[in-house]
Amino acid sequence: MSNINFCKHLLAAMIAAACVSCGSQTQVPNAQAPSTQSPETEASLTLKETALQKIHTLEALMLNASDQGIDVTREETAVWFAKEFLKYADWDEANPAQIEKFFESYSPFKEQKSEYASYLPQFEREQVIVILDKGIDALTKVLAGEITRRPVAKVDWQNIDVKQDMFVSKGKPIFLYDYFSKSMGNPTSDERLYNDYLGSVDHIPSINPYWLKQDGTVQDWRMGQLKNYPNKDVGYALLWNSGIPDWMLEQEPEIQKGRSLFTGFDIDNPLIRQSWSTIIKETGKASASHNATKMGFILSNEPHWYSEKGHWTQNFGEMTSISTYTLAKFQTWLSNKYTNIHELNNNWQTNFGDFQSVAIDIPVDPSIRGSAKWYDWCRFNMDRSIDWFTFLQNELHSVNPNADTSIKIMPDVFTENNRSHGIDLEALTELTTMIGDDAKTRGRDLRSQTPEEWEAHYAYFWEELAVSYDFMESVAPNKIHFNSETHFLSSSWWRELDTSPEYVRNTFWLATLMGMDAGLSWFWARDPDGSPEERLEGKLEFFDPAMAGSYAASTGMQPQVANELTQVMMDLNSYSEEIMALRKQRRPVRLFYSETSAINKPNHMTELFKMYEPLFFEGFPMGYATQNIIQKQDNSSWDVVVVYKTEYVTDAEFNALQSYLNNGGTVILDSATSLAKNEYGQPRQAVLAAGQGRLITMPTDADESDIKHKALEFVSANNPLVNLTEVNSTGHKACTWRVVKKPDGKGYWMTIVNLGSSSANLVITAKDAGDLTATDMLTGKNLGNQFDLASNGVLLLELN
Incomplete structure (x- = not known):
């Protein structure tokens, strides 16, 4: 819903609210069960009084159901959220200036801050009534035998087994849920925030460079805090890389050159590596076999190193220059890539005397995309980040070989077209022991003045979630998948105060079906008394550009959203064996992915999605094939590889496809232009040959639908059933x-x-x-x- 339309809704609702005081009946949206009060009685009650009456009614039904041996966990959840949000509504009503400040801090809502703040308490109470009416209606039908349902399988938060590709509770797969950055300032032992309703995923204190003293040892109080941390609920550790202590700055003047938004230092700096080696080894030893690290170490929060002129990250000082350490590393990388300096000069159209004199302007000019210099820098930028995360993981595993690891990678670095960011999603997904991400779904971007292309067909933008999950699950089909900051409920440039519970159920169901084993939603910022968490009680000045506006229209303002998230996760857990069986299937059609084409082309991912999209709705999980997947995985796991608009590939990528054909594989080539160039745009003389397999080159006038139907001809008859x-x-x-x-x-x-x-x-x-x-x-x-x-x-x- 647009801001303008929502404001109209606000004004209408405010008029309705005003009528309550003069005896008119309040209109409750979407109520789905008959009222337990006569119209005359309900009209005389305030929204809060009506809600309290409905809580009483639902609790009476729950008592009756419990006496009959019927599980009422779903109704307990609705009542818990109802009581919490009635408390929140009271706080919001008593503190309108604070609420107005939160809406003012989110630019799309700024102009309507007063209307939003004024309406919020009423909105919350109305939604409480809706979830109670739904609960009354559902349990009434259960008692009448109109519907039957499986009892909820609750998470045993203190007894979680970590298997190869799933979390297990009471011998069955379990999908974990909670909120990332949950009400900072409150201990994880607070059962008002850590429970079956909001989730109870623990986490040890965030680990950062400030843990290290100048003498090279870890702060004693930090180690004591870690060693004495309660060994209770399942949890994770997070390496927080944003800041560095002053003594490091004094000792290494270049230490912040090449920094990025959430990595506040040069990852090639020797002092940084020495410091992190000490920190991660000490914390890894101290937390070994601890429940609060069973979900592993998140090695970084949203890493990226965008290094091109004009990118939005430039406003926050990301990659505005590089250190002498990074330049020397690049020079060495080039000397290994090229036979001699003359070869480089020919490719770059330069005249360097040797590799030690090679220089490059950072940030790079995006106008050179497609050139050899662009490719070499982007590929090196990825390789150096792979090296950084390999270093961190190796240091951890040197003292705690069983520690699980993941990286909170933003999937849009894969699904969008830019490739100057230094993130090779395939390599990093292969590297860590768990898949890690913070995928998002959303409605229309609030900056868009016109409908987006996807709106012609779909209820929401699902591309980032689906494409990235199918890719990561293709790369690592047997790993646990941990989304440590789900952005299905809000993101930097999308949220709706009236988000539908159907959307909530759909997104979490889809993500779980596609591989997600644990999801920490962004974010829960309510203290137990209803006030905002301590970080949001000040001037709202944060380095993170999105943080100040995050509270407006967040989950803590939406009873239906919060309740539905928990309800859908309870349903998924109650049918976890069926869900796991549904998602553990062959991916018979593989779309070939080349990082080489993605680096060189300005729109490779946009083009590739046009082939992915029609195949996504054919009853089987879509898959990807890469050089590594073809070489490392059982080729019988798929029936056909589709190569689509992939002009640039390395010789190694080309040879992997040829080897697949030689071994009897099937490849559909969209046209002769695909695979025709190497990473530097130079024509390739070799062309694919069928070998022992089947090679189909589509006619020049073939479109995505034609290619899809051709691919389906090769899918085994029992896929789908x-x-x-x-x-x-x-x-x-x-x-x-x-x-x-x-x-x-x-x-x-x-x-x-x-x-x-x-x-x-x-x-x-x-x-x-x-x-x-x-x-x-x-x-x-x-x-x-x-x-x-x-x-x-x-x-x-x-x-x-």
């Missing part, structure tokens, strides 16, 4: 789905996620022409084999 036919108002497939045979061989499990902007009419048929009937596993209702699924709808089905 059933057919799903979709009809919607846009004429564009938007339901992604998975199906798997049940362990007993009698029927199937199926999940369907509607990403579309409209309702979809769906028909399920068996490939063997037998009849199928679908049962909604979350409600026990029979749907037959034809039914509608609303926009943002999610289904988990049993097919018989």
